[in-house]
Amino acid sequence: MDNVRFNPRFADVAPYDAKYLPADCLLSANESPYNLPDDIRYEIRKRLKRLDYNRYPDPLANELRDLIAEANGLERENVVVGNGGDELLFNTALAFGGPGRKFLNCPPTFSVYAANAELTGTEVVNVPRLANFRIDEMGVLTRVAEGDIDFIIVTSPNNPTGQLVSDDFIRHLLESTDALVMVDEAYGEFARTTCRPLLERHKNLVILRTFSKAFSCAGVRLGYLLGDAAVINEYLKVRQPYSVDAVSQLIGCTVYQNRQMFSPNIQGIIEERDRLMEGLKEIEGVQAFPSDANFILVRVAGASEVWEKLYERGVLVRDFSHAPMLEDCLRLSVGTPKENNALLKGLRKVLKERNRAQQA
Numbered sequence: 001m002d003n004v005r006f007n008p009r010f011a012d013v014a015p016y017d018a019k020y021l022p023a024d025c026l027l028s029a030n031e032s033p034y035n036l037p038d039d040i041r042y043e044i045r046k047r048l049k050r051l052d053y054n055r056y057p058d059p060l061a062n063e064l065r066d067l068i069a070e071a072n073g074l075e076r077e078n079v080v081v082g083n084g085g086d087e088l089l090f091n092t093a094l095a096f097g098g099p100g101r102k103f104l105n106c107p108p109t110f111s112v113y114a115a116n117a118e119l120t121g122t123e124v125v126n127v128p129r130l131a132n133f134r135i136d137e138m139g140v141l142t143r144v145a146e147g148d149i150d151f152i153i154v155t156s157p158n159n160p161t162g163q164l165v166s167d168d169f170i171r172h173l174l175e176s177t178d179a180l181v182m183v184d185e186a187y188g189e190f191a192r193t194t195c196r197p198l199l200e201r202h203k204n205l206v207i208l209r210t211f212s213k214a215f216s217c218a219g220v221r222l223g224y225l226l227g228d229a230a231v232i233n234e235y236l237k238v239r240q241p242y243s244v245d246a247v248s249q250l251i252g253c254t255v256y257q258n259r260q261m262f263s264p265n266i267q268g269i270i271e272e273r274d275r276l277m278e279g280l281k282e283i284e285g286v287q288a289f290p291s292d293a294n295f296i297l298v299r300v301a302g303a304s305e306v307w308e309k310l311y312e313r314g315v316l317v318r319d320f321s322h323a324p325m326l327e328d329c330l331r332l333s334v335g336t337p338k339e340n341n342a343l344l345k346g347l348r349k350v351l352k353e354r355n356r357a358q359q360a
């Protein structure tokens with residue numbers, strides 16, 4: 001047979017492209033620029049020696065669930081662990097979306113939300129952000145008041161634009177709808193804030209967190225949700241039984257037990273973000289948007305060309321200039337001081353050379 005019964009629903013779907021390329025300065029994926037601390041890596045190696053590789057892992061990663069629950073003043077039933085935040089986002093669309101169901105999205109934001117809706121046949125209702133990338137709070141509340149939205153994701157701080165969502169707005173939203181409201185706090189550690197206290201009174205709130213950013217584990221694939229036991233149970237219904245493998249569980253427990261070791265790097269990244277912001281403000285032709293995350297969105301004329309010139313200099317950033325509402329935007333992840341210097345120097349040079357060429 002030289003024919004296959006492809007599913008026409010996916011005919012126009014493009015596979016996700018992280019746009020990852022080799023470079024000296026990897027500033028495109030919002031990872032931590034720091035590997036795990038040596039002490040943690042040593043402890044992981046020690047624990048791995050006792051691992052029964054031949055056995056299936058605990059399907060629910062209960063040891064890690066218990067650690068996370070305890071640290072958040074919750075019970076095991078309020079936590080589910082996933083293969084990265086990405087798996088939990090997909091499971092959100094599976095459990096709360098589907099044909100005939102509606103997802104309220106606030107673009108520009110993490111593109112995976114809308115992609116998951118498309119894959120699961122969920123209708124996307126867009127309430128675009130304002131020109132300064134703040135959420136259109138009135139727009140969201142007005143749309144939600146129609147009563148047909150099944151789930152909402154608000155990202156705080158938002159990727160790729162960097163802004164926090166106000167606690168007052170989240171509280172208001174939670175009170176005005178029975179839709180599931182996910183607050184994606186993938187970058188929350190860099191803002192030193194969380195809406196976790198709202199869990200006590202709001203059954204329809206679920207919080208997403210990840211080990212990939214502040215905890216230097218993007219390569220491991222671990223994320224988790226905090227929520228009401230009945231909400232978490234919906235996730236247990238749709239999840240792949242063994243999606244979090246034994247090695248990831250072991251690493252997750254070790255990292256979580258030692259999470260205070262990450263404080264200096266988190267503090268350092270916040271300070272570097274502020275320094276990078278100051279440096280960017282001094283470069284003519286660059287508009288930098290305020291950020292509470294470990295990246296900064298900038299607008300610069302001819303962004304794709306600037307991206308290319310930076311890449312030629314060994315600095316990889318993320319080009320968003322073809323995304324809706326992000327014309328001429330690049331997202332710069334905060335790296336080590338040395339990487340950030342290379343980025344600032346590169347940007348200065350590229351723009352200066354361009355100015356010179358235009359004047360000639």
Ligand code: PMP
Nearest residue numbers: 084085086110159186210212223
């Ligand atoms: N949420 C947001 C806003 C993100 O930017 C990311 C990663 N880019 C994720 C969730 C998922 O991260 P991970 O799958 O690595 O946990």
